[in-house]
Amino acid sequence: MxxxxxxxxxxxxxxxxxxxxxxxxxxxxxxxxxxxxxxxxxxxxxxxxxxxxxxxxxxxxxxxxxxxxxxxxxxxxxxxxxxxxxxxxxxxxxxxxxxxxxxxxxxxxxxxxxxxxxxxxxxxxxxxxxxxxxxxxxxxxxxxxxxxxxxxxxxxxxxxxxxxxxxxxxxxxxxxxxxxxxxxxxxxxxxxxxxxxxxxxxxxxxxxxxxxxxYPNQIIEQANGQIFEVLLENTDVAAFKTRYQVIDTGRHDARTRVRFINPDNSAIPEAKPIDASLEDAYLLLTQNKA
Amino acid sequence: MPYIYSIIKADYLQRTRSYAFLITLAVTVYVAYLFVPPTSASYTTLSTVGFKSVYNSAWVGYISATMTAVMLSFYGFLLVNNSIRRDIDTEVGLIIAAMPVSNFKYLLGKQLSNYAVLCTIAGCTFVVSILMFLVRGAGYPFVLAHFVLPYLFFVLPAMFLVASLAVVAEVFLGKRSILQFILYFFLCGACMAAINKPGNHLSSGIFDPFGLSLVTSSVKNQVNAQYHQHIEQVSFGFIFNKRQPFKTFVWNGISWTSLFVFSRLLWMSFALGLVYLSSFFFHRFDFSNGVRKKKKQKDLIQKKEGFSMMPSGISRASMPPVNFDYSMFPFIKTELLLLVRQGNKWLWLLNIGLSLSMLFAPLTVASSYLLPALWFLQVTRWSDLVTKEKSNRVHYFTYAAYKPLQRMLPAQIIAGFLLAIGLSLPLILRYVIALNGLAILNIVAGALLVVLLAVSTGILSGGKKLFEVFFFLLTYMLINKLPAADYLGVMPQHHTLVYTSVLVSIVFLLAMISFVARSYQTKHL
Structure with a gap:
């Protein structure tokens, strides 16, 4: 069928x-x-x-x-x-x-x-x-x-x-x-x-x-290497959002943990690449087509 | 105040931006045209036996305003008595309930938006009345005040009262639309009968909410003075008489007194007072304090919400195989069930009582009055027949059903038809005994015509109001013996096979419109 x-x-x-x-x-x-x-x-x-x-x-x-x-x-x-x-x-x-x-x-x-x-x-x-x-x-x-x-x-x-x-x-x-x-x-x-x-x-x-x-893993693969996480001072988050597409934020030891898309893989101090999820891939792909 | 203005504006736009409203305006224009009949017509709209006024601007202006006040008081209520209900159905009410707007301000907003809708329609009849004077005026001078003043002092205050009563009815009777209609028509009918009653002493018009007794007594006085008569009664409404010789009189309108004008303000204040009083009883979209039994039932269900789907879920393998059955019977059964369960169950006592009374009443009374009235009591059931899918958001299922056009729509028509025929059985039985096959055929054709009118207007307009107004006008005109409204073929001149064929042809035309329009809808959601 x-x-x-x-x-x-x-x-x-x-x-x-x-x-x-x-x-x-x-x-x-x-x-x-x-x-x-x-x-x-x-x-x-x-x-x-x-x-x-x-x-x-x-x-x-x-x-x-x-x-x-x-x-x-x-x-x-x-x-x-x-x-x-x-x-x-x-x-x-x-x-x-x-x-x-x-x-x-x-x-x-x-x-x-x-x-x-x-x-x-x-x-x-x-x-x-x-x-x-x-x-x-x-x-x-x-x-x-x-x-x-x-x-x-x-x-x-x-x-x-x-x-x-x-x-x-x-x-x-x-x-x-x-x-x-x-x-x-x-x-x-x-x-x-x-x-x-x-x-x-x-x-x-x-x-x-x-x-x-x-398949979900194929789609996730398209985002791998482009999803990063960084810990920022709370006051820096707003400025950071103007430069990168932020997927998620959370509080961590009085600072803000920011998960974001970094398609150019540009160098950001303290940012580390993380495994992508389907949600990350979805946001990345729809952002690219927007 | 900004709250009220927003409520009025939103409600007014919501109601007037629809095809149904446009069609209602078109019907209103036609009805307003009928208000001023040619002198050769077989009916009058304000008359006293043997006398007719010349068509000067006073007569045309006052007659148009009088008839607008009468007719719009009846069907205007039908048009506007769902403003709160719409907020319940769309759940906008829940948002409003959480706003700082008070009950009174909310209801006042609804009352004023009702009033705006009614005034828009009255505005149309006003324009038509002037045009009708130009058509039928016969050379008399045009006096604008003869058009403006009766609208100002008769129509506008009357509509204000109707708009208020619609709100009050919604507050106290909620979704019981048919009960609202019955009580309102009883109230209005009693009021009109008091005005029309021979020898009434309401000549000052202050106790008459429509102010019409002022016109009837003035016309009576004019005829009596001009021809030295002692006539007692002046009637209004569509009145059909055999053509007979008549004398003409000249009527120049009425003299407005400050007492009468003040009484209009009092009536409007009374209407506003009713809205204010009802605000103390307004549910504010909180239905948790309803009938105790219902509350208990809801609580019970909510308690069980703690459980969710069974861990075992649904095992397809253990289910019995699917047998396909494309008959219409299950549809007809459910549609009948929905028709019967709609509305207040106690009103079935009235339906059954009226139905049985057709066994014993004189045949003419049973066919010309009881049957149309009984069928009109089903107006909300029939208006719901093809509109309930969308209002209940079930149309996604019905339009995706297997052969919806060939199975569902016919089932709805058959269910509506069975309801009409079921209620008419006592009368049909009498015709069977009298071996009057043509009368039975006319009832069958009439039943199909009413049901298909409900179906076609429901499909085309997507709402109930158009049919409800149409059916009211049809019933009103049939009871008043307007030959063109004889959808039951009860008038003696219509006891012919040719007339029955005309009814059947209309049935086929309506059926065709319904099927074509529904076919389009099922493919273009």
């Missing part, structure tokens, strides 16, 4: 471009999408989920054009949008039944399937209560359950860990790692550590374009 995207462009109006000549091939496994706000991640996901049409370009799933034949992917699609809602007057069970109907899932196994999904996201005890009474995290878990209703082969998660507490985030990561064996999972998040932990491959986007795509 593979999703081939070629020359995808989404132009909202003369001044606003969502995607610009975007090409990527996505195979089975987890692809993490990283990019600043407005990079085009949600636009890409909406187009793959067939709820937005590209201005130009093609999308093929297993050789089938899903722009002209959207129902082909809809049958095997699980989609968790970033800003989804629920019908507050329905309970979780009724809502999942409704979503199942949308996906064309029915038959005798449906009740058992919903029961198992509700159990899996720990909502069995509250399944008969109106969703309007749920907390944000519980609604997010309903969202995760609905995405899995039709045993999807293509799963799209747009900021799925928003609203989940740390324990739930860990469980969610376990869940999708388990799911990734035989399907395509596309996951976007602003939390780079989430992507770093679970994604097989990472695609970094900016301004509607693909900056780079590869």
């Amino acid at each position: 593979a999703l081939e995207i070629k020359g995808l462009t989404k132009q909202y109006n003369a001044a606003k471009i969502g995607l610009s000549n975007y090409s990527i091939t996505i195979d089975k496994g987890i692809l993490g999408l990283l990019g600043p706000n407005g990079a085009g991640k949600s636009t890409l996901m909406k187009i793959i989920a067939t709820i937005s049409q590209p201005t130009s370009g093609t999308l093929f799933l297993d050789g089938v054009d899903i722009v002209s034949n959207p129902n082909f992917i809809r049958k095997v699609l699980g989609y968790l949008p970033q800003d989804f809602g629920v019908y507050p007057n329905l309970n979780a069970y009724e809502f999942l039944e409704y979503i199942a109907a949308m996906k064309g899932v029915g038959g005798k196994g449906l009740r058992r399937r919903i029961d198992m999904l509700l159990e899996g996201v720990n909502l069995t005890a509250d399944a008969k209560k109106p969703i309007g009474t749920y907390s944000g995290g519980m609604k997010q878990r309903v969202g995760i359950a609905q995405a899995l209703l039709n045993d999807p082969k293509v799963l799209i998660f747009d900021e799925p860990t928003v609203g989940l507490d740390p324990e739930e985030r860990v469980r969610f990561r376990q869940l999708i790692t388990e799911m990734a064996n035989d399907c395509i999972i596309i996951l976007s998040s602003h939390i780079v550590s989430d992507i770093e932990t679970i994604a097989d491959e990472v695609a970094i986007m900016q301004g509607g374009k693909l900056v780079t795509k590869g």
Whole structure:
């Protein structure tokens, strides 16, 4: 199973471009999408989920054009949008039944399937209560359950860990790692550590374009040798920031430890090179393209 | 003050920058055109049997202001009674709640933005009234004061009251829109009936919030004086009469008294007082002090928040295989469930009571009054039919569903239709017994027409208000026997197969518009 995207462009109006000549091939496994706000991640996901049409370009799933034949992917699609809602007057069970109907899932196994999904996201005890009474995290878990209703082969998660507490985030990561064996999972998040932990491959986007795509260690490799750390007097930090892109700061013995990008490898007293992380690489790459 | 100004400005812009508002203005212009009918028309808007005024500037100006005050008092409330609700839905309310703005200032801001919206619409009818004088004026001189003063002393104070009542209704009745409509229309209807009542003694107009009794008594006095008559009643609204000979009279407007002008200020102060009083009961977006039962339920759920997803997670291998079933039945079931659960459950007693009363009421009353009124009570259910996805942010799922156009939209239409037919069953039963197939066909076509009107306006405007205003006007005009509004084919002259075919054609047209517009939407989120 593979999703081939070629020359995808989404132009909202003369001044606003969502995607610009975007090409990527996505195979089975987890692809993490990283990019600043407005990079085009949600636009890409909406187009793959067939709820937005590209201005130009093609999308093929297993050789089938899903722009002209959207129902082909809809049958095997699980989609968790970033800003989804629920019908507050329905309970979780009724809502999942409704979503199942949308996906064309029915038959005798449906009740058992919903029961198992509700159990899996720990909502069995509250399944008969109106969703309007749920907390944000519980609604997010309903969202995760609905995405899995039709045993999807293509799963799209747009900021799925928003609203989940740390324990739930860990469980969610376990869940999708388990799911990734035989399907395509596309996951976007602003939390780079989430992507770093679970994604097989990472695609970094900016301004509607693909900056780079590869395994996390390949992307990190691009930043190695350019990330440094230095201890500065607190009063010097502001001036330092004007010269270098600072990734992170922290207090250390009444001084400030500064982690920064030094692409020219210029000589700075007391600065020492350190191992890069995916977050460093992401900031470096998006800075270069800015 | 800067807070209030910002609230008014933001709220006003939010409401007026929409296609729905533009369409409402267009409808208003058309309705304002109807306010001044040609002398040959089969209806009048302010009349006394056997007499008609000449179309001088006083008559055109006052009639337009009077009708604006009446009509806009009714449907203007529908337009503006969601200003607080929008802040709840968008969660902007939570930000406002954390600001130093007081309850009264916030509500005053909402009241004034309601007022600004209503005044914008009234401004349109004012311009149309002048144009109508130029069209129908028949050579009488144009007197600007005859247009400005009735708008100033009738329409503006009346709209101020309507804007306040909309805020008060939202504070006390929250999201119970249909209950708000019922109580408001009952209040307004009672007020209008008091003005219209033969022999009423409100000639000074000070106790009449709309001030209209001043006009009706002045017209009555003019006719009685000119023709030595003793007429008791002058009616306003769209009144359909058989064409009959009439005498003309010349009416030159009313003399404004300082007492009347002062009474307008008193009514506006009263409206402001209502807003002030309601500020003591305003929830300020804190719903934690709601019904105890609900609170307990929420607490219980929040306690369970301590648990998270099961450590075992979800095992795909142990799940039953997926069976595909592309039938519409589960959709229809859920859509019906959503329709039934919407609104206050106690109002179902009223629905059932009205529905059953159609078994016993005279057939004409049941078909011409009870059925339109009963269907109008469902206005918020139908207006929600295709707009709820976006308002609840579920459209991401529905638009990505398998064949949404062929399965979901028809299911929503069928669910809305089943609700209409279910409520009409007692009347249909009577027609079955009477072997009146055409009347049954007309109810079926009427049900489809109303549902598809809700669907098409909802899809095109993206909101509920347009349909709610449309349906109110349609119901009002049907009850007032305007032939063009007879979507149920209940008027004797419409008991023909040709008329039913016209209804069915409109149904097909609305269905086509709905499907084409939805098809576009599902691809362009």
